[in-house]
Each structure stands twice: as C-alpha cells, then as structure tokens.
Amino acid sequence: MTDSYTPPKVWTWDKENGGKFASTNRPIAGPTHEKDLPVGKHPFQLYSLATPNGQKVTILFEELLAAGHSGAEYDAWLIKIGDGDQFGSSFVDINPNSKIPALMDRSGDTPVRVFESAAILMHLAEKFDAFLGPKENRAEMLSWLFWQMGSAPYLGGGFGHFYAYAPEPMEYPINRFAMETKRQLDVLDRQLADRDFISGPDYTIADMAIWPWYGGLVLGRLYDAAEFLDVTSYTNVLRWAESIDAREPVKRGRMVNRVSGDPSEQLHERHDASDFKTRTQDKIKAAE
Numbered sequence: 301m302t303d304s305y306t307p308p309k310v311w312t313w314d315k316e317n318g319g320k321f322a323s324t325n326r327p328i329a330g331p332t333h334e335k336d337l338p339v340g341k342h343p344f345q346l347y348s349l350a351t352p353n354g355q356k357v358t359i360l361f362e363e364l365l366a367a368g369h370s371g372a373e374y375d376a377w378l379i380k381i382g383d384g385d386q387f388g389s390s391f392v393d394i395n396p397n398s399k400i401p402a403l404m405d406r407s408g409d410t411p412v413r414v415f416e417s418a419a420i421l422m423h424l425a426e427k428f429d430a431f432l433g434p435k436e437n438r439a440e441m442l443s444w445l446f447w448q449m450g451s452a453p454y455l456g457g458g459f460g461h462f463y464a465y466a467p468e469p470m471e472y473p474i475n476r477f478a479m480e481t482k483r484q485l486d487v488l489d490r491q492l493a494d495r496d497f498i499s500g501p502d503y504t505i506a507d508m509a510i511w512p513w514y515g516g517l518v519l520g521r522l523y524d525a526a527e528f529l530d531v532t533s534y535t536n537v538l539r540w541a542e543s544i545d546a547r548e549p550v551k552r553g554r555m556v557n558r559v560s561g562d563p564s565e566q567l568h569e570r571h572d573a574s575d576f577k578t579r580t581q582d583k584i585k586a587a588e
C-alpha cells in the first residue's frame with residue numbers, strides 16, 4: 301500500500317487486495333459451487349447469520365411469535381459468509397445478490413423467495429399485519445425503514461470497513477465515514493428527542509431495522525468504536541437502544557445464527573422455541 305495511487309485505465313481483480321473479507325469479495329455474481337440448502341418443518345425457512353442485517357429478521361420472527369402469531373414459526377439455518385456459503389447454488393437461487401438474510405416463505409401453495417432485509421421485514425409484517433404502526437402513519441414508518449437501508453452501508457461498508465477491517469488505518473476514508481456516521485446518529489437523535497420509537501409511539505419494523513446497526517453502535521457492540529464516535533453523547537438514541545435491548549424477543553432474536561461471543565448467547569440454528577433453553581453452544585459443549 302502506497303500513499304499515492306493512480307488508477308489503471310481498466311480495473312482488474314487483484315485477489316490479494318487485503319482486508320478482512322478479501323477471501324470472499326469478488327467482482328462477479330453467481331454461484332461458485334453446487335450446494336443444496338436444508339429445509340425444515342416450519343412455514344418459514346431462513347438462511348442467515350447474526351450480523352446486524354441478519355438480526356433484523358430474527359428479531360421480527362421472535363416478536364411475531366411473542367405477540368401470539370404462531371404461524372410465524374421458522375427454521376433458521378446458518379450461512380457462514382466467511383466460508384462462502386452465500387455462493388452455494390441453492391442460496392443464490394434464493395438471493396441472486398449472495399447476501400444474508402434470505403428467506404423462503406413456504407406457508408402457501410407455492411414457495412416464495414424473499415431477499416433484502418427490508419423486503420423480508422415488509423413481507424412478514426404485511427402477512428401478519430403486525431409491527432407496521434397505524435395506517436395513517438405508514439409513509440413515515442416506511443421512510444425510516446428505507447432511511448436505514450440507504451444509510452447503513454455508509455456505517456457498515458464505509459465506517460466499519462475502514463475503521464475495523466481495512467488492512468491499515470487510512471485517514472481520508474475514516475474521516476469521511478466517521479463524519480457521515482455521526483451525522484446519521486444526529487439525525488436519529490433529533491428524531492428520537494420527542495418520541496419513544498423512530499416513527500412515533502409505536503414499535504415497528506423500522507425500529508427493528510435500525511436498532512441492530514445504530515442501536516448496536518451506541519451500545520458499544522459494533523467495531524469497537526464507541527469512544528471514537530463518542531456514542532454516549534447521542535442520549536436519545538441511547539435511551540431508545542436500551543429500551544429495545546431490554547425486550548425478551550430482541551434478546552432471543554440476537555442469539556439466532558450467532559457464532560461469536562458468549563457461548564450461552566449463541567444459538568447456531570433455531571428450529572424450535574425450546575432451542576433457546578437447550579441448544580445454545582454452552583449446553584451443546586457441556587453435553588459432548
């Protein structure tokens with residue numbers, strides 16, 4: 301890596317370009333290998349990992365079940381993106397974009413694929429008519445849901461990448477994306493100054509989409525960047541993040557497809573509500 305870089309006339313793929321995800325990043329789409337995906341007994345088959353984008357969906361599933369929507373039972377299968385599972389042929393059939401989360405809705409006569417986390421949240425919330433907030437506030441709720449989809453790539457792909465994953469710290473991109481991340485936190489902080497949840501008094505899929513990213517950030521769980529970004533100065537975001545963090549379905553949703561952290565909070569796959577008590581990694585290891 302040098303201080304100055306002159307782009308070549310035509311970009312070519314340098315497989316050794318470094319960074320934490322260099323082994324899986326590619327400039328081409330499509331499958332790299334043939335691989336079938338397992339199918340469980342429930343109406344919804346989720347193929348995912350407990351990154352912030354993955355958590356959005358497992359949190360919604362757990363919230364739906366806790367609210368009494370028993371038709372929202374789901375199997376959550378683990379997709380290890382570090383191992384390239386997202387490039388297996390059956391995964392690519394569900395998500396041609398090769399990213400988690402990906403869902404097969406098998407509740408009807410014909411299975412339906414859904415990819416992109418906001419599409420999955422909308423699909424499920426509409427199906428169960430839950431966590432959408434009141435109809436007259438739908439435009440506001442959707443605005444925040446899609447604010448998240450447009451904004452988080454600057455936090456994850458921009459700030460997180462250059463602050464935590466790039467092969468070496470680089471001042472220009474870290475400055476650029478720290479500035480943008482702090483601006484986004486301020487957007488949220490102002491919005492949450494006089495309402496409990498992001499689009500009003502109701503807890504909705506917009507909160508579930510924003511919380512794993514921006515809630516995780518102010519709770520000090522993302523990129524080891526809490527001090528650098530002075531996250532505790534966003535007091536309204538912190539209050540909102542803590543209130544959502546205290547919800548039992550959110551605690552369960554965070555555990556599903558988690559492969560790091562405390563073993564008692566890692567439920568690699570979820571096939572039954574009882575798995576939270578019996579199938580976490582601490583229990584599985586103790587039984588071996």
Ligand SMILES: N[C@@H](CCC(=O)N[C@@H](CS)C(=O)NCC(=O)O)C(=O)O
Binds near residue numbers: 353381417
């Ligand atoms: N906009 C997508 C983003 C999904 C996404 O970026 N997923 C990441 C994990 S958080 C992934 O699967 N990365 C694997 C890869 O890029 O190869 C969504 O919200 O569903």
